[in-house]
Every structure is written in C-alpha cells, then in structure tokens.
Amino acid sequence: MSADADEGSRSAPDAERAPAGPQAKGKAKRGSKATQSRAATEAALMAAALRLLERDGVLAGLSLQAVADEAGVNRGLIHHYFGSRQALLRAALEARKNAGEVPFEQVREDAPVDKEAWSFEAHARDSSYARVVALLALDGDEEFAPMPYVERRLADLRRESDEGRLPQDVDLAAVLVMWDSFFYGYFVMRTALARQLGVTPEQLDQRVIGTYNRLTGRDNG
Incomplete structure (x- = not known):
C-alpha cells in the first residue's frame, strides 16, 4: 500500500490562500x-x-x-x-451513491430478485464503486460504510418479509451482507475471472446474470 x-x-498551496492587503x-x-x-x-x-x-x-x-x-x-x-486518500475515496463513494439515488428509489417496489438483478447490471456498467469499497477495506478505513442505502434496504426487506416474499425468520441484515459481498467480490475479481475462463468481462456478466435469472425464475416472467 x-x-x-x-x-x-x-x-493549502500559495495559489489557494486568500489575498491580503489591497488585494x-x-x-x-x-x-x-x-x-x-x-x-x-x-x-x-x-x-x-x-x-x-x-x-x-x-x-x-x-x-x-x-x-x-x-x-x-x-x-x-x-x-x-x-x-x-481515504477521505478522497469516501467522497468519491458518496458522489456515486448520490448519483444512484433516483434509480434506486425507482426500483424499491420491485421484487427482491429484480432489485438485485438491477443492482448487478448497474455495477456491470460501472464497477468503480466496488473497487473503491475494496480499497477502503484493504486500507482498514474505519469511517466508511460499505453498504449503500442500508436503512432503506432493510426497511424494504422487512416489508417484503411481511408480504411473504421472504421467509419470516430470515436474518435481513445478513441478506444485505451476502448480496453486497457477492457484488463487491465479483466486480473486483471480474477481469481476472473472465481471463481465466477465456472470455471478456462483458461475456462473463451475461453468463452470470443469465444463470441468476434461471436460478431465480426471472427468465420465466
């Protein structure tokens, strides 16, 4: 590191200091x-x-x-x-999170499997968020929070559990940890994984989301 x-x-550099005297x-x-x-x-x-x-x-x-x-x-x-450096990276994370605020709100009422598919596709378009999270974790930064929108996401999971779309006794915080760990791990390792399989990262994305759709039944919708 x-x-x-x-x-x-x-x-601050001299050029950034406030002018004095007549200036x-x-x-x-x-x-x-x-x-x-x-x-x-x-x-x-x-x-x-x-x-x-x-x-x-x-x-x-x-x-x-x-x-x-x-x-x-x-x-x-x-x-x-x-x-x-850590503060710079935290600010970059916050800016990316704010940029995703509107699309996040637009999918909150979707089924859980659809929301996670949306999140995967958003990360596939821009994996920089996952990379920053990984670097802050490696740096041992104790001030950053790796899971975005955590309170709203937990509220959504509680609602979905009450509606019967999730098991009643499931550990909802653990659900978020599992999903985010998958996203961050995949998009940090994505290029290396694709290289090992002899495909492009974009081709690997399609295979992963296709497999996810089959396992969750989304491709039958």
Whole structure:
C-alpha cells in the first residue's frame, strides 16, 4: 500500500490562500467563483481516482501524486480539500451513491430478485464503486460504510418479509451482507475471472446474470 494512505492534512498551496492587503478588495465577489472552482477541482480529483482504480486495479494502490497528475492539479489540493486518500475515496463513494439515488428509489417496489438483478447490471456498467469499497477495506478505513442505502434496504426487506416474499425468520441484515459481498467480490475479481475462463468481462456478466435469472425464475416472467 502507498504511504499516501495515512498522510494527514497539509496547508493549502500559495495559489489557494486568500489575498491580503489591497488585494482583499472585491473578495466577496470572487467568493462564488472560488466555490465553483473548488467544487470543480474536487470533482476532477474524485473522477481521476476512479479512473486510476479502473485502469490499474485495487491492489496497485492509489498514489495521490498520480491522482493529482491525472486531474491536472497540484497534489497539495488533495490534502487541502480532502485531508487524506481515504477521505478522497469516501467522497468519491458518496458522489456515486448520490448519483444512484433516483434509480434506486425507482426500483424499491420491485421484487427482491429484480432489485438485485438491477443492482448487478448497474455495477456491470460501472464497477468503480466496488473497487473503491475494496480499497477502503484493504486500507482498514474505519469511517466508511460499505453498504449503500442500508436503512432503506432493510426497511424494504422487512416489508417484503411481511408480504411473504421472504421467509419470516430470515436474518435481513445478513441478506444485505451476502448480496453486497457477492457484488463487491465479483466486480473486483471480474477481469481476472473472465481471463481465466477465456472470455471478456462483458461475456462473463451475461453468463452470470443469465444463470441468476434461471436460478431465480426471472427468465420465466
């Protein structure tokens, strides 16, 4: 693992410090522009981190210098805006989770097997979320929560159990753990598994979801 994982906050680069003396005039007017610039830089850094994880894999670690170079910014901005590699990755996870908020709400009333199929297909389109979760777990980050929307998902499972779509006495939290462990494990190992079988990752996805549909009866619907 890179030593970057445990680096703490540092002072902002000179270019980011507020102007002093006569230059302070008009500072309020520039505030909105500065806020927009910070948001754009944060977004660029999070996107760069995800691209590097997709390109190099989880076990290669994640160098903050490489992230800064990929985003085209000063490395000091990572420490200034996020404080550490782990905080950067947690922010990237949160951004991805927020981006999935609307589609998640749209499938909440679907049958459990359909929701999990939707989740698999969403991860297949973009496996970066699973890669970030894996790296944070390997880093030993105690502040991140790997299961998204956990309270709402548990509420949905309780409702589905009451409706008879799940066994009454099943451990619902364990159901979430099982599903998420499968997703994260599969999408971290997906490329290596496909290579071993002599197929592309996309072909493997189709085989896995096809098998899931047969086992759950979705292909009879």
